[in-house]
Amino acid sequence: MKHRFSAGILVVLLTTFSLAAISTAGSKSLFTRANEAMGKGEYGTAAELYEKLVQKSGYSADVLFNLAVSYEHSGQPGKAILNYERALRLDPSDSDIKGNLHLLRKKNGLYAREFSWSEKFFQLLNMDQWLLASLVFLVSFTLLQLATLRLPLSTALKRTVSVACLFLIALSAAGAFYRYPAYHAWVVTTEGSRLLLSPFDSSKSNGSIQAGRLVFPEKKHHEFVYIKDDTGRSGWIRARDIEPIVPHMR
Amino acid sequence: MRLGKLIIFLQLTVLLAILPTPVFAKITAKAFLDSTTFPVTGAARLTITVNGARSAEIDLPEIKGIRFHNRGQSSQFSIINGSYTSSITNTYLVEPLNPGKYSIPPISVIAGDTTVHTNRLEFKVTAGTGAASPSSSPSSIRQQVAFIRLTPPGRHYTGEIIPMEIEVCFNSEYRININSLPVLHGDGVVMAPLDDKPGRHRENISGKTYNVLSWNAAVTGIKAGRHPISFSLDATQVLPGTRRPMASFGDIFNDPFFNNFFGGMVERPIKVSSKKVNLEIIDLPEKGKPEIFTGAIGNFEMGVTATPLKAEVGEPITLTIEIKGKGNFDRVEPPVFPKNSDWKTYTPTTDFISGEDALSGKKRYELAIVAKNSGIKEIPSLSFCFFNPEKQQYETVTSPPLAVNIAPPPDRPITSQAVENKPVQPTKSNKKKVGMSLLHLEKGTFHQTIEPLYKKLWFLVAGGCCIVLLFMVAILQIIQQNRKNNPQRQKKKENRERLSRNFKKLEQARKDGDDILFLSLCRQTIQEQLGPAWGITPSALTLADIQKRINRTSPLTEIFAVAEEAGYGGKGISRQQMDEYLEQLRHELEVSDQGHSIFARSRLPA
Numbered sequence: 001m002k003h004r005f006s007a008g009i010l011v012v013l014l015t016t017f018s019l020a021a022i023s024t025a026g027s028k029s030l031f032t033r034a035n036e037a038m039g040k041g042e043y044g045t046a047a048e049l050y051e052k053l054v055q056k057s058g059y060s061a062d063v064l065f066n067l068a069v070s071y072e073h074s075g076q077p078g079k080a081i082l083n084y085e086r087a088l089r090l091d092p093s094d095s096d097i098k099g100n101l102h103l104l105r106k107k108n109g110l111y112a113r114e115f116s117w118s119e120k121f122f123q124l125l126n127m128d129q130w131l132l133a134s135l136v137f138l139v140s141f142t143l144l145q146l147a148t149l150r151l152p153l154s155t156a157l158k159r160t161v162s163v164a165c166l167f168l169i170a171l172s173a174a175g176a177f178y179r180y181p182a183y184h185a186w187v188v189t190t191e192g193s194r195l196l197l198s199p200f201d202s203s204k205s206n207g208s209i210q211a212g213r214l215v216f217p218e219k220k221h222h223e224f225v226y227i228k229d230d231t232g233r234s235g236w237i238r239a240r241d242i243e244p245i246v247p248h249m250r
Numbered sequence: 251m252r253l254g255k256l257i258i259f260l261q262l263t264v265l266l267a268i269l270p271t272p273v274f275a276k277i278t279a280k281a282f283l284d285s286t287t288f289p290v291t292g293a294a295r296l297t298i299t300v301n302g303a304r305s306a307e308i309d310l311p312e313i314k315g316i317r318f319h320n321r322g323q324s325s326q327f328s329i330i331n332g333s334y335t336s337s338i339t340n341t342y343l344v345e346p347l348n349p350g351k352y353s354i355p356p357i358s359v360i361a362g363d364t365t366v367h368t369n370r371l372e373f374k375v376t377a378g379t380g381a382a383s384p385s386s387s388p389s390s391i392r393q394q395v396a397f398i399r400l401t402p403p404g405r406h407y408t409g410e411i412i413p414m415e416i417e418v419c420f421n422s423e424y425r426i427n428i429n430s431l432p433v434l435h436g437d438g439v440v441m442a443p444l445d446d447k448p449g450r451h452r453e454n455i456s457g458k459t460y461n462v463l464s465w466n467a468a469v470t471g472i473k474a475g476r477h478p479i480s481f482s483l484d485a486t487q488v489l490p491g492t493r494r495p496m497a498s499f500g501d502i503f504n505d506p507f508f509n510n511f512f513g514g515m516v517e518r519p520i521k522v523s524s525k526k527v528n529l530e531i532i533d534l535p536e537k538g539k540p541e542i543f544t545g546a547i548g549n550f551e552m553g554v555t556a557t558p559l560k561a562e563v564g565e566p567i568t569l570t571i572e573i574k575g576k577g578n579f580d581r582v583e584p585p586v587f588p589k590n591s592d593w594k595t596y597t598p599t600t601d602f603i604s605g606e607d608a609l610s611g612k613k614r615y616e617l618a619i620v621a622k623n624s625g626i627k628e629i630p631s632l633s634f635c636f637f638n639p640e641k642q643q644y645e646t647v648t649s650p651p652l653a654v655n656i657a658p659p660p661d662r663p664i665t666s667q668a669v670e671n672k673p674v675q676p677t678k679s680n681k682k683k684v685g686m687s688l689l690h691l692e693k694g695t696f697h698q699t700i701e702p703l704y705k706k707l708w709f710l711v712a713g714g715c716c717i718v719l720l721f722m723v724a725i726l727q728i729i730q731q732n733r734k735n736n737p738q739r740q741k742k743k744e745n746r747e748r749l750s751r752n753f754k755k756l757e758q759a760r761k762d763g764d765d766i767l768f769l770s771l772c773r774q775t776i777q778e779q780l781g782p783a784w785g786i787t788p789s790a791l792t793l794a795d796i797q798k799r800i801n802r803t804s805p806l807t808e809i810f811a812v813a814e815e816a817g818y819g820g821k822g823i824s825r826q827q828m829d830e831y832l833e834q835l836r837h838e839l840e841v842s843d844q845g846h847s848i849f850a851r852s853r854l855p856a
Contacts (some may be wrong), residue, residue: 031693035689035691038689057696058696058697058698058699059696059697059698059699059700060693060694060695060696060697061694061695062690062692062693062694063690063693063694063696065690066689066690069689086700089700089702090697090700091694096690106566107566107618107620108566108596108618109566109568109596109599109616109617109618111568127702127703128702128703131702131703131704131709132703135709135712135713135716138713138716138717139712139716141716141720142716142719142720142723145719145720145723145724146719146723148723148727149723149726149727149730176704183702184702191597192597204580205580206600206602207599207600207601207602207613208597208598208599208600209599210596210597210599211597231599233601245700246700246701246702247699247700
């Protein structure tokens with residue numbers, strides 16, 4: 001009976017490992033094939049393969065970056081910007097992603113509005129980085145408070161460090177709060193999309209909106225979404241023309 | 251002085267004798283209706299005049315389908331050739347509830363002891379809505395609560411924006427609330443949403459004052475033909491409610507203000523409609539229609555600028571195209587950039603700024619263009635075509651070419667063509683060069699979702715722990731602070747420390763075999779421990795005090811007595827006794843310090 005049970009476990013483990021190995025091999029081959037397609041200049045094929053890889057294995061900053069590059073070269077700036085933005089969410093400090101995104105925006109004339117000095121300051125970090133900063137300051141503040149229970153620190157020192165910590169916590173929380181909408185923005189992915197005055201097809205147009213523009217949905221009506229873009233324009237757009245940077249749960 | 255008074259008295263007597271005695275005329279009552287035919291949405295004014303009476307009570311009959319609203323009373327009197335006349339005029343608003351023929355029977359008027367009756371009145375209520383055009387006769391306007399005036403639309407082209415002024419006139423004598431904006435009725439035409447804030451002014455129409463609300467509407471014909479259109483608006487007429495009898499308050503409430511106040515207000519929905527007007531729509535002429543025409547109708551101007559005018563190959567230049575004027579801006583499309591191998595163009599962005607009226611405005615396009623080759627000297631001219639309805643012809647405006655200076659890129663030109671033609675090669679840094687982009691050759695770590703930090707478990711746990719720890723630290727700090735601030739606790743602590751010090755000294759004295767010092771320390775310890783607890787200065791505590799408060803058989807009494815005896819008489823004790831005393835002291839005083847103590851056994855409260 002014992003031997004049978006052990007054999008059963010062994011079979012299950014072997015099957016699991018084999019499946020995992022096959023899956024990894026599959027991912028590798030997809031990635032390699034996609035890279036090869038990129039090398040041959042078959043950007044459309046490469047984009048499809050990267051998309052398959054993302055669907056199969058999940059999101060990786062490097063794969064999303066390559067996917068964005070393939071879209072960029074296959075003439076889909078909207079999709080390219082969407083995937084660069086997604087890659088930035090996973091690796092905010094990657095200079096390749098930042099550089100390519102900046103160039104692509106410039107190339108497509110996707111200029112943002114002029115920001116005030118305070119907005120520029122908060123844009124130094126993204127929401128995750130501001131949140132991390134706030135956690136670091138919170139931990140420092142907590143350790144300081146624990147230390148004051150045992151260590152004979154002077155009141156002036158305790159007060160100064162506490163006020164500094166609290167100020168930094170508040171500042172980073174404000175930064176995270178300010179950067180929240182940008183983190184959860186959507187991207188116009190379809191070329192030639194139009195902003196409409198009302199949520200129906202025959203409505204008058206408010207103007208066109210370029211693929212790659214960051215937009216912030218406010219409300220939804222059937223197949224239309226009321227959005228505001230990063231230049232301050234607003235209007236209704238077809239839901240299928242925009243995609244969220246932070247995708248929904250897989 | 252007396253003579254003066256006498257003269258005044260005589261003058262007054264003569265004057266009274268000369269004045270004739272007032273003669274009151276016969277009491278008569280007359281009813282008058284200012285209109286005998288009026289619509290159900292309107293009202294008529296009923297005036298009852300009572301001649302020859304200073305006051306009168308009017309008994310209005312109840313008539314089915316009719317409501318009377320008291321609008322006030324006026325009275326006048328005059329003396330002409332010794333003849334004294336007075337009259338009272340009561341005004342009522344007659345509000346019909348249903349169309350039909352009505353008759354007001356003779357109304358009873360009671361003036362003192364006399365009762366008179368008015369004449370019978372007949373009138374007709376029509377089913378009309380109260381709408382009329384400004385061309386209606388003055389008499390019909392006079393009866394109207396509200397009406398809509400329109401500017402004649404004339405003949406226009408399909409897609410052309412037709413400015414129309416909608417004026418809704420409300421008779422200032424009536425209180426009216428608006429419930430909706432004017433609504434367009436008619437096929438083949440559409441109207442842009444109206445402004446929530448219409449223009450307001452007062453106007454005298456046929457001798458009546460009207461409050462006029464005006465909207466500048468933009469109507470567009472979408473198919474050719476003759477389209478009868480009209481506008482309507484929902485409103486509520488506020489009427490004073492029927493007065494309740496309040497006889498006990500007498501004539502004070504015979505005032506419209508109090509009447510309205512106590513009678514309440516009645517709301518009646520009304521629909522104000524305009525007369526139908528014909529809008530003639532014709533198609534745009536096919537003859538001479540340019541290919542680039544996109545449907546813009548009006549009168550426009552175009553301006554084109556570019557920045558920067560000096561650029562390198564591959565560097566974007568922003569072309570700003572501004573089209574301004576009057577017309578249907580929704581049909582204005584950006585001019586098409588001529589197909590050219592020298593330039594790469596992108597989809598333009600649009601921005602529209604509306605002007606003072608519904609027709610005028612400014613549309614701005616920003617088009618990113620990239621020079622593909624160096625040596626390009628100019629940005630080609632752009633053309634925009636529109637139909638001018640005033641001139642009834644198509645017009646094309648063309649911008650002049652803009653001179654630019656395109657330099658070659660500083661190093662190797664990076665173009666999309668270069669990307670397409672050259673296969674990528676791996677580099678040392680595990681990255682491939684693809685045009686302007688680098689290709690990553692490592693897959694990196696996969697995540698099932700792109701999750702913000704605030705949703706990650708470790709972040710939440712770390713933050714939560716910090717908050718819990720801070721909370722605990724705060725509680726501990728409060729406890730510490732409370733301890734510091736409690737004098738009794740502080741005293742107890744000091745007592746404990748003193749007792750501990752004394753026991754150490756006692757131990758030392760016992761070890762040294764110094765019985766006199768031992769007993770002296772015993773006495774001091776008892777005094778220091780019990781004195782403060784009983785509110786006595788330790789040095790002033792005597793054996794008598796201890797005996798009073800503690801049982802005589804207590805070891806403390808005995809030790810204290812022996813210690814006093816030793817202090818005064820020099821009588822010592824053995825080492826064994828010292829051990830016993832120390833043990834007893836420790837037991838009694840340490841236990842006492844913890845609460846269930848010798849104080850509990852004492853005869854007097856501590």
